[in-house]
Amino acid sequence: MRVAVGSGNPVKRAATERALGDDHTVVAEPVASGVxxxxxxxxxxxxxxxxxxxxxxxxxxxxxxxxxxGGVARVESVDGLFLTMWAAVADGERVEYGAGPRLRLPxxxxxxxxxxxxxxxxxxxxxxxxxxxxNEGAAGVLTSGRVDRTSALEHAVAGAxxxxx
Numbered sequence: 001m002r003v004a005v006g007s008g009n010p011v012k013r014a015a016t017e018r019a020l021g022d023d024h025t026v027v028a029e030p031v032a033s034g035v036x037x038x039x040x041x042x043x044x045x046x047x048x049x050x051x052x053x054x055x056x057x058x059x060x061x062x063x064x065x066x067x068x069x070g071g072v073a074r075v076e077s078v079d080g081l082f083l084t085m086w087a088a089v090a091d092g093e094r095v096e097y098g099a100g101p102r103l104r105l106p107x108x109x110x111x112x113x114x115x116x117x118x119x120x121x122x123x124x125x126x127x128x129x130x131x132x133x134x135n136e137g138a139a140g141v142l143t144s145g146r147v148d149r150t151s152a153l154e155h156a157v158a159g160a161x162x163x164x165x
Contacts, residue, residue, distance in 0.1 A: 004029040004062040006052030011134055012068045015153035019161060027062070031055035033069060038118040045071030046086050050095055053088040064164065065090045068153050070137075072113055075102060081110035083119070083138050087156035089164060098159020100152040103142050 001024050005016040008030035017026045032055065033039075033048035048069035057065025067088040075082050085100035105113065112122045120133035127141055137149020 001025070001063045002027060002061065003064045003066060004056035004059055005066045005068070006031040006033075006056030006059075007068060009134060011137065011149050012153060015068065015150045016066050016157050018150065018154045019157035026066075027060070029056040029059040029062075029065075031059060033067075035069070038113070039069055039071030040073070041071065042073050042084060042086075045069050045073065045084055046088070046097065049086040049088040049097070050090070053090040053095060057090045057092060063091065064161075066157060066160070068156065070119075070153075072105065072110075072119060073102075078104075080104045080107075081114060083142070085139075085152055085156050087153065087160040089157070089160040091164065094163075096160045096163045098156045098162070100156035101139065101147060103139055103147075105138070105142070109138075 003026050005013050008028050013028045034051040035044045035048035039045040039048050049067040052067025053065040070085045072081050073084045082102045082104050084102050087098045089096050109126050113119050123132040123138050139152045140148035
């Protein structure tokens, strides 16, 4: 089965490949999310994932389109700003959703993101790293590698794929 992932980011493609297994062909189809570069709130993050899934599916001859979007959001009843990640899978008739883990951002990171900065560059600067977003991701940095971005996104994709399997 041919599956499109709505991004050129190698981490998102790898997460989709791992969630699907070896008997699928995953093709990167860079598409616009239709939301801000740094999605804020669950609604905007889910919308970005859905838009990517539907646009990736429409980009070629694919059985499924996968959209992945990372954002930041507040969580009811818990203080702080959280990293959140959502996946959407579309087949042309329906869209299903799955989420990855939520990780509370440290105050020094959260404050800058809430002031309008994008998470990836803030993580690079705060942790003296380079290109965190396309490597271990904020999830990898915040968990000392116990959960990296690929595995976090893989679980989100697996959750969204569940109803199709």
